[in-house]
Amino acid sequence: MWDELRLPFQAGALGSRIVITARSEKVAMAMGNIHMHKLEALSDEDCWLMFSRSAFGDQSAEERLELKEIGQGIVKKCGGIPLAAKTIGSAMQSRRTRRQWELVLESETWNLVDVMEGILPALLLSYYDLPPALKQCFAYCSIFPKDWELEKDTIVKLWIAQGFIGSDTSEDMEEIGGLYFDDLLRRSLLQDAEMGSNGSIFSCKMHDLVHDLAQSVAGNDCLIVGMTQQANLNLNKVHHSFIFSSSMFEVTSISSTFHKADKLRTLLVSHGSRVFPPKLEMSLMKQVRISIRLHKLFHHLQCLRALDMTGAKIVKLPRTVGQLKHLRYLDLSYSNIEEISAGLINCVNLQTLIRNACEWLRKLPREMRKMISLRHLELERTNNLSYLPKGIGRLSTLQTLTKFIVGGNHGVDGCDLGELKHLNLLQGSLDITQLQNVSSQEEAREAELYKKRHLHTLSLYFNYPTYGEEVGDEEKREEKTGPGLPISLLSAFFN
Structure with missing residues (x-):
């Protein structure tokens, strides 16, 4: 890999230099360094x-x-x-x-x-200083490979899925989890904080030596599986696992291996491109070849609480997903799924469902209103999803709903705007699309948007057809939507 990486640099301008940092002299020797600067310890x-x-x-x-x-x-x-x-x-x-x-x-x-080779005593003392709840959250981070970008929102949701976050009221679990994350950063067990657009912490990384500590205290509880580790894996005591490869791969053989992991609570499947999770492009994802016999896998992993199969080339989720009674976190982003199996509604404990950048997704389960534990529903970049199932407004614990599609024919096809009325815990960003289907100011007022006090971004979309399409002229357009409707709707929303 190094031989391939350095080829372009051989055309560099005269005087150019490559600086490599490493804790091992063997690394420097293998890379053919010209000069080695040995950094001394601090005074x-x-x-x-x-x-x-x-x-x-x-x-x-x-x-x-x-x-x-x-x-x-x-x-x-x-x-x-x-x-x-x-x-x-x-x-x-x-x-x-x-x-x-x-x-x-x-x-x-x-x-x-000498007892814990390679672990700095100062880091071990810092770990001992953690409260019990924070210790298990810290150890859980060892499930990710070294130098992995730990997105705060994702980590907190995974902690909640595992039951690590205790709370007197369910509404503030995310807030407590966020404080845990910030505490690990304050204690220097996380570092390199990246800030999001709203000024809050978006992600961090874990120093290699701190990662060694996390792996040490986690023991057999967490396991990272690479493509060279498929054979002779002892999975009897593993609770959390991350399948990782730096290139395109087939994971059928690995999924067969995981049939033995009947105590598994976390299964994250990833590939090399996902080191940049927020910036993945579909062109990259189309090259990924992931084939998993999911129906057999689900049959064995009855204790599973978190499943992430981002980028999996899956067209349909099998009904056997409903057997995962303990499932609380499911991420199927960047997949080829066209519709989610109705069996998913049997996952009554599901808290987080992420379907971002699923270009082929057309519909969600009709009985989705029965998923009463759902707290986060992410549907960014799902352009072929034309409606949300009726009854979504009954999911009163929803804190994240990135996209709300107003149904046509006064809610005959999907939700009408009034379904937003009781979703007052929504926070973050919300896109309301197909607002041309709203017929009156009274219907707009039913959404009671003024009660959504935790939202920080609200985007409203009126998707009118262009001239020459089905509703082709101005007269028919006004007949369908009413003249000046966007302005009157805005007035109804915010007054």
């Missing part, structure tokens, strides 16, 4: 500066002075490693007394380096 002074920036929050000058000597002792145990100093410093923020700092300095964990 105690610089290491202390990095530690103190993370450790001291709103402590007074007196408190800082009292803790300085102990803190410098902790810093010396970090061995001049910046990650260790920053992470243990973040863990010390919640410790305010001298005795609490002394306990860290005197901890036997500093001597466990």
Whole structure:
């Protein structure tokens, strides 16, 4: 791979350089480096500066002075490693007394380096400092490959699907999960935060050494499966697995292997292109060849809570999906599915259904109103979906509904606008399309959009036919929609 990658660089201008960073001299040697710069460990002074920036929050000058000597002792145990100093410093923020700092300095964990080879003691101490709920959330992140972009929204939904997020009321589970994610970032167990368009954290990454720690504490609970690991996999104790390949592949053989994993709770299937999940293009997805005997797979994986088959070349979801009674998260984005099997409505615990960029999707299950646990329904870039099934308004726990299609013939074909009335927990973005099917201001008022206080983006679409099509002239257009209807509807929506 390196030989192929460096070919274009051989045509670089005179004086060009390639800089490679690695923790192993073997990597540098294999790449034929011309010169090697060996970075020394941080000095105690610089290491202390990095530690103190993370450790001291709103402590007074007196408190800082009292803790300085102990803190410098902790810093010396970090061995001049910046990650260790920053992470243990973040863990010390919640410790305010001298005795609490002394306990860290005197901890036997500093001597466990031989017991847990490759795991920095400072990182292990930071893990021990986590609350129990946060420990399992952190360990779960080891299911993703190193250098993977951890999207905050996705991770939180997966944590909820696994039952990691406790809450007195179901409405604030996502908020609590978001705080967990932010806490891991604050503790430097996550890094490289990317911000979304609304100014909130969109994604993070996990340092390789922190990922090693997560894998170590997760043990056999989480397993990443590459194409070279298909044979002799021991899946009896695995609860969460990620199937990953850097190129196009057939996963039929892997799916056969997973018939043994009857305790599996998470199954994520991915390929190399998905390292850029928000920016995937359909042209890439058409090259992906994924063939899975789903009906047999579902028969064995009765404990499954989360299933992600993004990009799978599946035309129809088998009815046996209804056997997955514990399923809470299902992502079938970028797939070729034309319609979702009616068997899905038997997944009464399903909380998240994601069908983004499914160009061929034409309809959803007719009895979808029975999926009373549904909290997130994502339907971005589903241009062939012409209506939503009636009764969608009964799903009062919905927090995400990216697309609402107004049915024609006053709701005979799909939902009328009034179905939005009771969906007051909606947040994020909402696109309302086919508004030309709304016949009056009274119908528009039934949506009660003014009660959707958590939405931050609302897009309204009037899809009028162009001149020469079925409704071809201005007279027929006004007969169908009423003159000036868009303006009057806007007035009804917001007054």
